[in-house]
Amino acid sequence: MDQLTVALISGLGGAAITGAAAVAGPFITGRHSRRQEQHARNVEEFDRMMDLRVATRDLLLYLDDARQAVRDGRPVNLGELPNEVKRVRTAADRCEVYGLSFVHSPSSRDYGRGTPETRGLHTYLGCAQAVREMVEEVAQSGGPRDQDTLQSIDATFGRAEQARSQVLGVLMDRMAELRAEMGHQTAR
16 A cells, blocks of 8 residues: 555544544533533532431430420520521521422411421421420429429420421431432442
């Protein structure tokens, strides 16, 4: 073969490779970009759900500290309780972006109805409010007058724990799905 034929074949081969790369390149990078965007959305959704999980735990711990203070006859400080409740509500609102529905305001049309997570959060916040009121009443009266009062506070606190578990059940299922998707996306 002469040099002209080799040069022509090399030029045509190079052009074919360049053309294939020009066509396939944007497709491949577009798919990679879409995967990265989906991964970022999954991470954000996971973080928002984790924020709700942490906020509900922190509120429960705050109420438990107040409950134990009443039991032990120590001073009770519920000054931060409104901020803790607000953190739960804000975290729940941030999760609604992803389809979880946490209707938690009495002014909402669907308050107290709807999805399991809505009912769980509604019950959780109602029990938190009831524990707060009982603890305040006992603290203002100088301590528990009888064992029934303490048992009532404990029972209401227990209902708050159960309601939180209901909310967490929904969150944990979705968080497990997200972990699997994120792991799968990372493996690619």
